Amino acid sequence: MADLPLHRFAHEAMTTRFEVIVAGGSARYGGEVATELFREVDRYERLLSRHDPGSDVSQINRLQPGETVRVSLEVYNCLRLAAYVAQETAGAFEASCGPLLACWAEARRQGLEAPSPALLSAALARVGIRQLRLHATPPGNGGPREFSVTLAADSTGVVIDLGAVGKGFALDGLRETLNDWKVDNVLVHSGTSTALALGPGPEPEGKGWVVGAGGDWGKALGFSRLRLHNAALSGSGMAVKGRHILDPRRGRPVTAILGAWTLCDSAAAADALSTAFMVFSPAEADAFVRRHADVWAMVVQAEAADGPPVVRTYGRAELLD
Numbered sequence: 674m675a676d677l678p679l680h681r682f683a684h685e686a687m688t689t690r691f692e693v694i695v696a697g698g699s700a701r702y703g704g705e706v707a708t709e710l711f712r713e714v715d716r717y718e719r720l721l722s723r724h725d726p727g728s729d730v731s732q733i734n735r736l737q738p739g740e741t742v743r744v745s746l747e748v749y750n751c752l753r754l755a756a757y758v759a760q761e762t763a764g765a766f767e768a769s770c771g772p773l774l775a776c777w778a779e780a781r782r783q784g785l786e787a788p789s790p791a792l793l794s795a796a797l798a799r800v801g802i803r804q805l806r807l808h809a810t811p812p813g814n815g816g817p818r819e820f821s822v823t824l825a826a827d828s829t830g831v832v833i834d835l836g837a838v839g840k841g842f843a844l845d846g847l848r849e850t851l852n853d854w855k856v857d858n859v860l861v862h863s864g865t866s867t868a869l870a871l872g873p874g875p876e877p878e879g880k881g882w883v884v885g886a887g888g889d890w891g892k893a894l895g896f897s898r899l900r901l902h903n904a905a906l907s908g909s910g911m912a913v914k915g916r917h918i919l920d921p922r923r924g925r926p927v928t929a930i931l932g933a934w935t936l937c938d939s940a941a942a943a944d945a946l947s948t949a950f951m952v953f954s955p956a957e958a959d960a961f962v963r964r965h966a967d968v969w970a971m972v973v974q975a976e977a978a979d980g981p982p983v984v985r986t987y988g989r990a991e992l993l994d
Contacts (some may be wrong), residue, residue, distance in 0.1 A: 677858070677875040682707035686714045687722075687840055689864035696858040696875040706854045710847050710861065717843035720747050721835045723771075733805070734771075734832050736824040741808075749807060749820035751835055751842045751941070756802045758838070758945040762961065764801075766949040767921035771832025772799040774919065777926070787925075797924045804828040841907055841944025844869040860884070860901075866908065867947075869940040870901035886934045886971060905940035909933050909947040910973070920952045927951050931982055932973040937965075946970070955985065962988040 910932030
């Protein structure tokens, strides 16, 4: 029995290349589905981008302490997820690291190795999605529910950036469109960041979609491919942008971890958790997967200066089936 034909379609959005790969069916139908999916991706980009001055996120970032702004259901749900992951990871993932990133960027612009302790402390004081109060009002008089965000009265200001969760959130949002079009064997991904695989994949064995993991480190260490079946995989690392990931709890760049990949049911959660596993110590990573049995992770850890990187995995191996 031959493999199913694959129909590929690509689209630039969210500063990356989204791709839809449909297994089976006609190329024409797959193209129509991809067009609808990419419209949705563009809609999510407009909603979640902090660079669009008219987006909900930009309006949140302009709030003064005590002020409230109405937001869309999608932004509300993305913020709820970001807040939940921040809580579950004890701050290893944070969607409010803007002040820290700006602090380090300014130090580097001045040719400094690091910001001054005073500036770093001031930036850290502004980190924490907990400074936002999320509200969902029940529908009244037959009208729709309303969603809003308030900046805490005692806040020193917040800068929300959903870049580390938004692509995965958009992929999860495509499930409804795929269901409407009755497409149930498909791989959608946002560049090398996050992939969502639905269905058994194109091979006759039906064991899932083959995706890359581990980057060049994985290839060198013989651990570079995984199979996904109704699951999502996301990766973060230093290979493309260098040491750009900060530990939100300490305000300093991550140096011990070179790359991290996480697998779970939700693309948005996998997206956020891949960043958290870049920050976790081995003990924290192990404790997290013990609490969350639906999560699997692979981490490439830098060892001694002269030693090769080491791949560590966390979670149950059967999650890969």
